[in-house]
Amino acid sequence: xxxxxxxxxxxxxxxxxxxxxxxxERIGKVxxxxxxxxxxxxxxxxxxxxxxxxxxxPAVSGxxxxxxxxxxxxxxxxxxxxxxxxxxxAAFELAAVDYLLKPVRTERLARSVGRICELRDGGAAPEMxxxxxxxxxxxxxxxxxxxxxAQGDYARLxxxxxxxxxxxxxxxxxxxxxxxxxxxxxxxxxxxxxHVSSMKLAxxxxxxxxxxxxxxxxxxxxxxxxxxxxxTRIRPHA
Numbered sequence: 001x002x003x004x005x006x007x008x009x010x011x012x013x014x015x016x017x018x019x020x021x022x023x024x025e026r027i028g029k030v031x032x033x034x035x036x037x038x039x040x041x042x043x044x045x046x047x048x049x050x051x052x053x054x055x056x057x058p059a060v061s062g063x064x065x066x067x068x069x070x071x072x073x074x075x076x077x078x079x080x081x082x083x084x085x086x087x088x089x090a091a092f093e094l095a096a097v098d099y100l101l102k103p104v105r106t107e108r109l110a111r112s113v114g115r116i117c118e119l120r121d122g123g124a125a126p127e128m129x130x131x132x133x134x135x136x137x138x139x140x141x142x143x144x145x146x147x148x149x150a151q152g153d154y155a156r157l158x159x160x161x162x163x164x165x166x167x168x169x170x171x172x173x174x175x176x177x178x179x180x181x182x183x184x185x186x187x188x189x190x191x192x193x194x195h196v197s198s199m200k201l202a203x204x205x206x207x208x209x210x211x212x213x214x215x216x217x218x219x220x221x222x223x224x225x226x227x228x229x230x231x232t233r234i235r236p237h238a
Contacts, residue, residue, distance in 0.1 A: 001028035002049040002116060007039040007065065008081070009057040013102070017052055017081065020106060024113050036060025040068065043076070050077040050097075050116045066094040077116045095125070099139070108161075127180065131157065131164035140164065142180060146211035148173055148190040155190075160211060185225050186218045199229050199236040206236070 004021055008014045011034055018030045031048065033039040036057055042048065043065075051069065055062035062080060069075045078094065083102045097119065098112040119125070127142040140159060149156045150170035157164045174184050181193045191210045198209045199217075206217040208225070217225050226236060 001026060002113075002120065003027075003029040003031070003047055004050045004052060005031045005033060005039065005042050005048045005076075006052045007033045007036075007057075007062065008054040009034055010054075013054070013081075017104060017109075020104065020109055021052070021113070024110060026113055026117055036062075036065055039065055043069065043072075048076045049120065050079065052079045052081050052100075055080055055082040063090060063094065066096065070094055077119055079112050079116070097126075098141075129157070129166070131166055133162070133164055138164075142177070143192075143194075145182075146192055146195040147213065147215060148182070150188045158211070158213070183225060183228050185221050186216050189215050191215060193228060193232060196229060196232075196234060199226070199234055201236045 004027060006014050006018045006021065008017070014032050014034060018032055021027050021030050029047075031042055033042050036059055039051070039053075040060070043051070051065075053062040053065060062082070066078050066080070069078055077097045079098045079100060080096050081100045081102060081104060097115050100108060100112060115126070128139045129142055129145075131138050131140055140157070144159045144161075145157045146160065147158050148170060149158065151165065153167065153169055154165050155168050155170050155173055157166060170184075170188070170190055174182070174190055177190070182190050183193055184190050185208060191208060195211050196208050197211075200207050200209070206222055206225075207214045208217060208229070209215075229235075
């Protein structure tokens, strides 16, 4: 179990997030702080595995707290919880595990806790991708990408929450992401094997279901797709 510290200058926000975390069986103690000074005092006492940290706070900001955490010898994991996306790039430069937008959804919070647990179990730090959405620069995790769709010289990255257009051809991503569990299923699609739930050999052509989306498999790619999926115990059905 992991012990966490929730930091926000608004007490209702602290209590709400603490309540949600307390319902997760992977969470042990839930400590609270309503200022940067309180947070630093709690951190100095040790025993904290992860910090859920608001960015906009008076006196000492969340980014300043995260910078102090990063300089410690055994830093806890940091998850930023904020109402805006303007500081996502800075957050991940400080090695944040995740970046949650308020209001926090239960399932999204559970994914953050899972990521913290993975790191504590020796998992590798996530590969981050810089994307632009509506003029705002964001950082997303590659392991959140369920599939990629070709759009000319661009590629559209699909996640459970949104999609993002990046200026990289699909063929380049196919080479760069092969070792990360992505496989080409069609000239227009690259899918993450871990997000494939089924494969169907339909009369109108074989398809895979990826995060609820039915995507085509071309005849050219069918043998290798079938081999890879069967290795993950996903077998085709009619």
